[in-house]
Amino acid sequence: MALSKQELKSIENALINLVKEEVGPLIKVQSGTKFESYEDKANSVDLVTQVDQKVESIVKNYLLEKYPNFKFIGEESYVKGVTKITNEPTFIVDPIDGTTNFIHGFPYSCISLGLSENQKPVVGVVFNPHLNQLFHGSKGNGAFLNGTPIEVAKRPLVLQKALVGFESGSERDDSGNFDIKAKTCKNLLSQDGALIHGVRSLGSAAMNICYVATGMMDCYWEGGPWCWDVCAGWCILNETGGLIVNGNPNNWDVSLNGRCYFAIRGGSNEKEQHEFIKSFWSHVAGDLKYEYKD
Numbered sequence: 001m002a003l004s005k006q007e008l009k010s011i012e013n014a015l016i017n018l019v020k021e022e023v024g025p026l027i028k029v030q031s032g033t034k035f036e037s038y039e040d041k042a043n044s045v046d047l048v049t050q051v052d053q054k055v056e057s058i059v060k061n062y063l064l065e066k067y068p069n070f071k072f073i074g075e076e077s078y079v080k081g082v083t084k085i086t087n088e089p090t091f092i093v094d095p096i097d098g099t100t101n102f103i104h105g106f107p108y109s110c111i112s113l114g115l116s117e118n119q120k121p122v123v124g125v126v127f128n129p130h131l132n133q134l135f136h137g138s139k140g141n142g143a144f145l146n147g148t149p150i151e152v153a154k155r156p157l158v159l160q161k162a163l164v165g166f167e168s169g170s171e172r173d174d175s176g177n178f179d180i181k182a183k184t185c186k187n188l189l190s191q192d193g194a195l196i197h198g199v200r201s202l203g204s205a206a207m208n209i210c211y212v213a214t215g216m217m218d219c220y221w222e223g224g225p226w227c228w229d230v231c232a233g234w235c236i237l238n239e240t241g242g243l244i245v246n247g248n249p250n251n252w253d254v255s256l257n258g259r260c261y262f263a264i265r266g267g268s269n270e271k272e273q274h275e276f277i278k279s280f281w282s283h284v285a286g287d288l289k290y291e292y293k294d
Contacts, residue, residue, distance in 0.1 A: 241266025
């Protein structure tokens with residue numbers, strides 16, 4: 001039986017208390033260039049810190065004690081070939097999204113706590129303690145920023161007038177994905193291309209999606225993130241009338257771990273959103289390809 005709206009709201013509130021009282025202050029006090037204990041994951045721009053691991057341990061212990069029948073997936077404890085997203089209620093957690101920002105003291109790192117059910121996001125809490133921005137929501141209960149309902153102003157959704165979230169990502173080898181991203185960015189910005197208003201790179205998938213949810217950005221296109229980067233923000237975006245489709249052209253379906261995402265704001269109707277998506281896709285310079293983890 002699916003979790004009720006009341007149960008989802010209770011879980012949302014529990015996650016809010018956790019990030020505000022315990023892990024948010026820890027992330028805030030440890031951020032900055034004074035922090036030197038980190039190591040590379042895949043390369044010198046894909047980083048993990050001791051704080052990531054500590055935060056995930058705190059979150060995992062809290063959630064599994066409070067919700068012992070739920071599953072847990074965390075970035076730092078993922079095991080290839082073992083960790084799977086199932087239909088059961090599953091917490092999907094990124095202890096620090098925007099690790100590079102965190103290390104440099106750039107104030108766009110956050111904790112991202114999501115809950116999936118039937119492999120769909122149903123609860124999301126994203127907390128940036130540096131800017132005191134707490135985004136939260138749950139299925140059927142709306143979405144909020146610091147307790148105030150998020151309401152996206154009704155306005156036209158037009159590619160030429162769009163502010164687009166865009167990231168280079170940590171993968172910058174000759175696999176083809178980096179070239180596709182670079183060419184797509186040029187196509188979007190060019191006088192002879194889409195001539196969008198501009199691109200913004202917050203360095204955090206969760207923050208990018210939440211900014212789309214508020215309408216501060218019109219969309220966010222990205223390849224490379226994992227389920228723990230997008231699950232919480234995805235739920236919040238859904239609750240504001242936005243949606244996520246596949247980032248690759250002409251592919252409307254994307255799973256939680258699809259690794260190629262295109263988030264579009266609300267404040268417009270479904271027809272406008274779909275026309276915007278197709279217009280954007282026409283400037284994407286190829287299909288991004290990533291390893292799947294589920």
